[in-house]
């Protein structure tokens with residue numbers, strides 16, 4: 318039981334990827350992964366600091382695990398580890414046994430051994446932020462489902478004032494194209510038809526003279542992966558050549574996430590987003606004219622400190638103008654240790670935030686319905702993600718969820734299945750398998 322490790326993941330896709338990476342590192346060092354904390358000597362919680370309820374969830378979970386299994390050692394990994402190292406180590410009630418930040422996973426085998434070793438009194442931790450660690454040649458241990466995630470860069474240099482990532486994950490650094498290509502080819506051999514390139518600031522990818530365009534070009538031309546996606550990009554890094562490449566290559570999905578955050582120039586400046594409303598709308602025009610079939614999604618924060626109703630209306634105006642296919646809309650909430658939390662009081666009332674988010678959600682529903690309706694009566698290839706009893710669930714190239722009655726038992730998760738789209742809702746599409 319000494320070498321048995323349980324890992325639980327919270328937060329973003331990068332954390333899920335990192336948990337697979339951690340498993341790979343631990344298995345290579347002779348540890349065994351188990352499915353429940355009851356079977357483990359060490360439980361690792363790979364955490365997120367983006368939203369407050371993510372922190373609370375983790376703290377509650379630590380108590381829960383300790384209640385059920387009092388001898389177990391608990392390790393905190395991920396963004397909370399870097400963001401709250403001292404608080405976590407000093408908290409006697411939590412009694413955390415080890416801490417490792419996102420750049421310290423290669424040190425985990427020895428941190429775990431130190432935590433288990435009764436002779437060592439001091440609690441082991443490593444939250445050093447590296448300028449170089451990219452886990453270049455370590456490939457994540459387990460992959461299943463229809464999509465494989467591939468981290469191509471880590472960290473962020475943008476310092477948006479509401480975001481903790483530059484402090485918890487450090488500065489930008491990228492993997493070499495050759496190591497990424499090797500990983501994608503391995504995934505191709507395992508049968509994956511889709512990869513999603515992952516990074517906190519994915520289109521800022523740079524390795525020597527190689528740019529994100531070079532990387533996409535090579536994955537698109539040197540592998541037979543059918544669908545290539547990427548997330549999450551920053552609006553400042555969309556040169557026209559990148560858009561042309563996306564339009565020209567059938568295996569690069571015509572779906573782009575362009576995080577708006579706010580449509581008001583004063584708020585954008587306070588957020589340190591480095592573009593204005595006019596610049597954002599001009600980028601959208603360029604994207605739409607270069608990739609006529611593009612599907613666009615976005616992230617929006619309502620109620621950022623000092624945002625007035627009129628300034629919120631600027632955000633609404635941008636949404637009306639762009640008509641995003643999909644939007645992730647959040648109420649602003651203060652995140653400890655961000656510049657916004659330190660400098661700007663969270664002064665927009667809860668009621669105002671609720672009113673603003675409801676207005677945007679309602680509008681987005683009608684936009685999503687209109688945008689989804691454009692696919693009706695079209696034949697599209699659907700990548701199957703899940704098979705329920707009587708239903709196939711997958712996504713089209715635009716990343717819209719598609720529901721389709723199961724027509725036979727031969728179709729598997731990960732298959733690309735030609736379907737005829739029959740109807741649309743704000744949340745997805747209904748289709749039937751297209752009989753050739």
Ligand code: SF4
Nearest residue numbers: 473475476477480482
């Ligand atoms: S670009 Fe993204 S990851 Fe970087 S600071 Fe801004 S919100 Fe955070």
